[in-house]
Amino acid sequence: MRHQLSxxxxxxxxxxLAITMNATAAAQQMAVSHKPTTAGKQQPTAxxxxxARVNGTVLTDRDLMREEYTLFPYAAxxxxxxxxxxxxQIRQGALKMIVFEELLYQEALRKQVTIPSAKxxxxxxxxxxxxxxxxxxxxxxxxxxxxxxxxxxEKIRRSLLIEAMLKTEVEDKSAVPVAExxxxxxxxxxxxxxxxxxxxxxxxxxxxxxxxxxxLKELHKRAEDGLKQAKATHSYEEFGILAEKISEDDYRxxxxxxxxxxxxxxxxxxxxxxxxxRPGEITGLIQLDQAYTIxxxxxxxxxxxxxxxxxxxxxxxxxxxxxxxxxxxxxxKRLRKNAKVEEL
Numbered sequence: 001m002r003h004q005l006s007x008x009x010x011x012x013x014x015x016x017l018a019i020t021m022n023a024t025a026a027a028q029q030m031a032v033s034h035k036p037t038t039a040g041k042q043q044p045t046a047x048x049x050x051x052a053r054v055n056g057t058v059l060t061d062r063d064l065m066r067e068e069y070t071l072f073p074y075a076a077x078x079x080x081x082x083x084x085x086x087x088x089q090i091r092q093g094a095l096k097m098i099v100f101e102e103l104l105y106q107e108a109l110r111k112q113v114t115i116p117s118a119k120x121x122x123x124x125x126x127x128x129x130x131x132x133x134x135x136x137x138x139x140x141x142x143x144x145x146x147x148x149x150x151x152x153x154e155k156i157r158r159s160l161l162i163e164a165m166l167k168t169e170v171e172d173k174s175a176v177p178v179a180e181x182x183x184x185x186x187x188x189x190x191x192x193x194x195x196x197x198x199x200x201x202x203x204x205x206x207x208x209x210x211x212x213x214x215x216l217k218e219l220h221k222r223a224e225d226g227l228k229q230a231k232a233t234h235s236y237e238e239f240g241i242l243a244e245k246i247s248e249d250d251y252r253x254x255x256x257x258x259x260x261x262x263x264x265x266x267x268x269x270x271x272x273x274x275x276x277x278r279p280g281e282i283t284g285l286i287q288l289d290q291a292y293t294i295x296x297x298x299x300x301x302x303x304x305x306x307x308x309x310x311x312x313x314x315x316x317x318x319x320x321x322x323x324x325x326x327x328x329x330x331x332x333k334r335l336r337k338n339a340k341v342e343e344l
């Protein structure tokens with residue numbers, strides 16, 4: 001595998017994929033979590049072994065496994081298994097979630113929350129519609145609900161009660177009006193400032209892992225040839241297509257496009273070359289250690305501050321996300337306060 005193109009602090013590379021586990025609403029899980037998604041794959045089997053007890057109600061490994069596969073929907077790409085390196089994190093998140101759901105369900109029963117019969121009937125119909133055939137539906141009915149549609153109906157009702165509790169206690173309270181977002185914007189001006197940046201594309205030529213005089217000479221020739229081809233392009237698309245064909249850095253799969261890069265993250269020689277260009281122009285050959293790069297300037301962005309109108313929607317969404325997390329955490333803490341929860 002080729003190493004990344006060196007810029008400035010020596011790396012300007014795509015970030016590593018980070019996996020963040022977020023709990024999903026119970027009602028959104030119901031049908032999908034029961035539908036077989038890894039046919040032909042080897043999945044672990046549930047033995048209905050107790051994994052937790054919530055105020056005397058037992059939760060089993062079947063409940064836990066279903067939640068694990070909801071949190072990690074890519075099991076089909078891993079032979080029906082959750083990768084070992086993710087399993088402890090996913091299991092812990094799933095266990096917390098099924099306990100939280102049970103606490104919500106018990107609280108709904110305590111408050112005598114009701115579900116309209118029409119809504120329950122629609123949810124049953126939606127559940128059936130997720131299956132590809134009557135035989136698949138019946139197989140799940142036997143495997144998960146002891147062949148009882150009455151038990152299935154109770155499970156769906158349980159999910160709808162959990163959904164209703166989440167709507168009342170979290171969703172309805174997490175809305176962020178425009179005035180609240182504007183107040184946050186005004187109070188935190190530094191968060192909306194942006195530094196000087198350059199929107200660029202690159203074509204790069206990288207040295208082999210074991211460079212020699214001969215292959216470094218060949219590398220320079222390749223780079224010179226690449227520069228001639230790059231100078232012959234006249235648009236973003238033409239440069240990008242050429243990058244896909246001849247570039248050797250990881251951005252070649254994105255037409256060489258780095259989008260916006262802060263000035264501080266670029267090597268000084270790259271910045272110096274870019275400052276001499278107008279948008280649409282291309283640098284000469286720039287050497288960074290033993291690598292070579294050619295840069296196309298698409299836009300030189302001066303430092304400034306984003307207007308509220310431009311960030312309003314995304315700011316409201318982000319503030320609502322944070323408020324939702326806080327409300328869920330507070331609700332979980334409140335429900336656990338007087339509950340007896342045992343992890344087995």
